[in-house]
Amino acid sequence: MAAARTGTLKAIRFLLLSASILVGVSGTAHASLLTLNFSGVMDMSASGGAANTPFSGFFSWDTTQTPVPGGGDANSELYEFASYQLIFNGVNKTLGPGNSGMYVVNDGDPLSNGTNVDALLFLAVIDKNAVIGDTLFVAGFTGPTTTWNTLTLPTDYSFLSRLPDRFALVSLEVPGEGDANDVVAGRGSSFAVSAPEPATLMLSGLGLASVMARTRQRRNKSGTVNGE
Numbered sequence: 001m002a003a004a005r006t007g008t009l010k011a012i013r014f015l016l017l018s019a020s021i022l023v024g025v026s027g028t029a030h031a032s033l034l035t036l037n038f039s040g041v042m043d044m045s046a047s048g049g050a051a052n053t054p055f056s057g058f059f060s061w062d063t064t065q066t067p068v069p070g071g072g073d074a075n076s077e078l079y080e081f082a083s084y085q086l087i088f089n090g091v092n093k094t095l096g097p098g099n100s101g102m103y104v105v106n107d108g109d110p111l112s113n114g115t116n117v118d119a120l121l122f123l124a125v126i127d128k129n130a131v132i133g134d135t136l137f138v139a140g141f142t143g144p145t146t147t148w149n150t151l152t153l154p155t156d157y158s159f160l161s162r163l164p165d166r167f168a169l170v171s172l173e174v175p176g177e178g179d180a181n182d183v184v185a186g187r188g189s190s191f192a193v194s195a196p197e198p199a200t201l202m203l204s205g206l207g208l209a210s211v212m213a214r215t216r217q218r219r220n221k222s223g224t225v226n227g228e
Contacts, residue, residue, distance in 0.1 A: 032062050032063045032064045032155075033060055033061070033062055033063070033082060034060065034061055034063060034154070034155075034156070034157065034195075035058055035059070035060040035195065035196055036058060036059050036060075036122075036157075036193055036194075036195060037056075037057075037058045037193065037194045037195070037196070038055075038056065038057060038058065038059075038122075038139055038191050038192065038193045038194075039054070039055065039056035039057075039191060039192050040054075040055055040056075040168055040188045040190065040191030040192060041053065041054055041055070041188060042054075042055055042088075042168060042169075042170060042186040042187065042188045043186055043187050043188065044170065044185060044186040046184065046185060046186065046187070047170075047172070047183070047185035047186060049089075049185075049186065050089075053088070053089045053186065054087075054088075054089060054090070055086070055087065055088045055089070055137070055168070055188075055191075056087045057084065057085040057086040057087050057094070057124075058084065058085050059081055059084045059100070059102065059122050060081060060082045060083045060084065061079060061081055061082055061102060061153055062082050062153075063153050063154070063155040065079050065080065065082075065153060066079075067079055067151070068080060068101070071101075072103070072104075072151065075105060075106055075107055075108030075109075075151075076103050076104065076105045076106070076108055076110070076151065077103070077104050077151040077152075078101050078102070078103055079101060079102050079103075079104065079153055080097075080100075080101050081100050081101060081102065084100045084124060086100075086124045086126065086137060088126055088137065093124070093126045093127070093137075094124075095124075095125050095128070099124060099125040100122075100123060100124040100125070101123050102120060102121065102122050102123070102153075103119075103120070103121040103123070104119075104120060104150075104151050104152065104153060104154075105117065105118060105119040105120070105121065105151075106118055106145075106148060106149060106150060106151050107145045107149075110140070110142075116145050117142040117143060117144065117145060118142070118143050118144065118145055118146075118147035118148055118163065119140060119141060119142040119143070119163065120140070120141045120154070120159065120163060121138060121139075121140045121141075122138070122139040122140070123136065123137070123138055124136070124137045125137075126170065130175070131175075132172070132174070132175075133172050133173045133174040133175050133182075134172075134173045135170060135171070135172055135173075135185065136170065136171050136172075136173060137168075137169075137170055138167075138168065138169050138170075138171065139166070139167075139168045139191060140166065140167045140168070141159065141160075141163035141165070141166055142163055142165045142166075142167075143162055143163035143164060143165060147159075147162045147163060148162075157195045160193060160195070166190045166191055166193075167187075167188070167189070167190070168187070168188030168189075168190070168191050169184055169186060169187050169188065170184070170185045170186035170187075171183065171184055171185060172184075172185050
């Protein structure tokens, strides 16, 4: 538990420090945008909560996104999300730009347990508290070091089968003394994930196209009236 607490939240601490340079971008649908839905149950009994605390939401990222400068190291890179949502215990905990991100790990040891892996770490701040510390949500995908040899973002959903091991946790980032005094407040053994169905993506695209067509029609009519 100590290793997981210390190693995983090293990355998350940088996420908080990088909040000022993480700039939110529009979640407008386009070909390079990938979305992943997730849901699961977190055991929060270690921090006085329920043993079956539900969580769900989605993360979207632009596959052409460049990493946050200085956000990673030799074995990882940090990227901002295009958009995200986190529902925790029935409450919307989406805090907006600067409070979420994704690490791509290549041949690294994000859990500091002596085992190198390839991994994706999805991070989001649940609550901010300057006195007791910030509460953070982590959803991780890990697999063998043969999964990839890159620190770039996944460009399709094939990583879901290539990174078969999953974990989720909630950590309290206690101010001061680095990671040594941080506390794992909850754990989830795994979680369910899904990508949007192709039909859903198609309907979304058709809806966007319809809106654009109506906008063009209004502009054309306005131009005709003004021309008269």
